[in-house]
Amino acid sequence: MASTEQLERKANRARERLAGRLDNLQYHASPGLVAKDLLGAEVPRTAGDIAAVLSQQVRRNPLACVLIVAGVGWLIYSDAQARSQARLPSSSGAAAARRQRGRKPSKRRSPRAANKGAAAVR
Numbered sequence: 001m002a003s004t005e006q007l008e009r010k011a012n013r014a015r016e017r018l019a020g021r022l023d024n025l026q027y028h029a030s031p032g033l034v035a036k037d038l039l040g041a042e043v044p045r046t047a048g049d050i051a052a053v054l055s056q057q058v059r060r061n062p063l064a065c066v067l068i069v070a071g072v073g074w075l076i077y078s079d080a081q082a083r084s085q086a087r088l089p090s091s092s093g094a095a096a097a098r099r100q101r102g103r104k105p106s107k108r109r110s111p112r113a114a115n116k117g118a119a120a121v122r
Contacts, residue, residue, distance in 0.1 A: 002010075027033075058065045
């Protein structure tokens with residue numbers, strides 16, 4: 001059976017390998033490199049550069065651009081629907097209380113007052 005020292009050395013070597021792999025992954029997944037890979041050139045710096053790169057990408061792959069625009073549009077639409085649903089009053093207690101604040105109080109009799117009136121009629 002392995003001793004405690006052997007297990008600690010093995011764990012330390014595994015940690016070092018993992019740290020090296022994470023550093024390598026972090027380098028390859030940096031935002032600048034991802035943008036460079038996607039755009040196929042240096043990252044654009046001005047609005048004119050961005051427009052030129054976007055128009056070039058649209059010409060290269062119009063279907064992908066249509067799907068991206070449709071997805072963004074769907075996201076905006078669903079967000080607007082959720083917000084409008086949140087503004088609609090519901091029959092919950094809080095919403096009913098908000099609606100009642102604007103109304104005049106109703107002239108309801110308490111059960112005790114109703115009994116007094118019935119006794120007076122007899």
